[in-house]
Amino acid sequence: MPSKKNATPANPAPAVEDPDAPPPPDPVPPVQVLYCAVCTFPPEYCEFGASLTRCKEWLKEEHPDLYDKYYSEDALTAKLGTLSVEAQSKLEKDTAKKEAKAEAKADAALKKKMASQVTIKRIERNKRKHVTSIHGLEAFGIDLKKAAKQFSSKFATGSSVTKNPQGLEEIVVQGDVSDEIVEMIEAGVGVLKGIPADNVEVVEEKKKKGAE
Numbered sequence: 001m002p003s004k005k006n007a008t009p010a011n012p013a014p015a016v017e018d019p020d021a022p023p024p025p026d027p028v029p030p031v032q033v034l035y036c037a038v039c040t041f042p043p044e045y046c047e048f049g050a051s052l053t054r055c056k057e058w059l060k061e062e063h064p065d066l067y068d069k070y071y072s073e074d075a076l077t078a079k080l081g082t083l084s085v086e087a088q089s090k091l092e093k094d095t096a097k098k099e100a101k102a103e104a105k106a107d108a109a110l111k112k113k114m115a116s117q118v119t120i121k122r123i124e125r126n127k128r129k130h131v132t133s134i135h136g137l138e139a140f141g142i143d144l145k146k147a148a149k150q151f152s153s154k155f156a157t158g159s160s161v162t163k164n165p166q167g168l169e170e171i172v173v174q175g176d177v178s179d180e181i182v183e184m185i186e187a188g189v190g191v192l193k194g195i196p197a198d199n200v201e202v203v204e205e206k207k208k209k210g211a212e
């Protein structure tokens with residue numbers, strides 16, 4: 001005989017959440033690693049780089065909360081408290097030394113670049129004939145052969161890379177094109193890029209007329 005089935009479904013109902021279970025954790029935001037814009041290390045490692053002073057300035061400006069975390073009086077006291085006085089003073093000396101070295105290196109590189117002069121010389125061969133020599137382009141990373149080729153096609157004249165009497169390579173272009181070359185450098189035409197106008201000088205070499 002038919003009997004009314006119990007309304008309870010065959011499968012047990014899904015377990016009700018245990019009210020005692022801990023709440024599900026908040027979704028974790030993706031980990032964002034912060035790198036120091038000065039030394040490229042994560043900020044907690046700046047002290048191992050060679051630019052701690054600038055790193056600290058950057059961090060203070062961009063992430064004051066982290067700056068306080070790493071460099072506040074309390075943070076430093078806590079950290080240094082574990083070191084002996086000698087160790088503290090050695091650490092300070094090492095840091096200063098490392099920074100001085102890195103600064104000197106950067107200075108030297110800049111100085112070298114600033115001292116690199118491109119000299120464009122207008123050379124008189126005889127009354128009618130001039131040549132133009134260009135020296136120093138290589139200091140700005142310019143390929144001399146490519147530059148010579150560029151001059152040659154621009155002025156439809158001979159242009160080659162040669163060694164000057166001092167044994168240094170330079171470009172010699174037939175004809176007096178010194179003004180045009182200065183303009184090309186200032187405009188950064190073709191391969192002639194990255195030379196500050198202040199680093200370009202034009203000199204004249206007159207044919208010697210007897211004793212001077």
Ligand SMILES: [Zn+2]
Binds near residue numbers: 038041043045046051
């Ligand atoms: Zn840094």
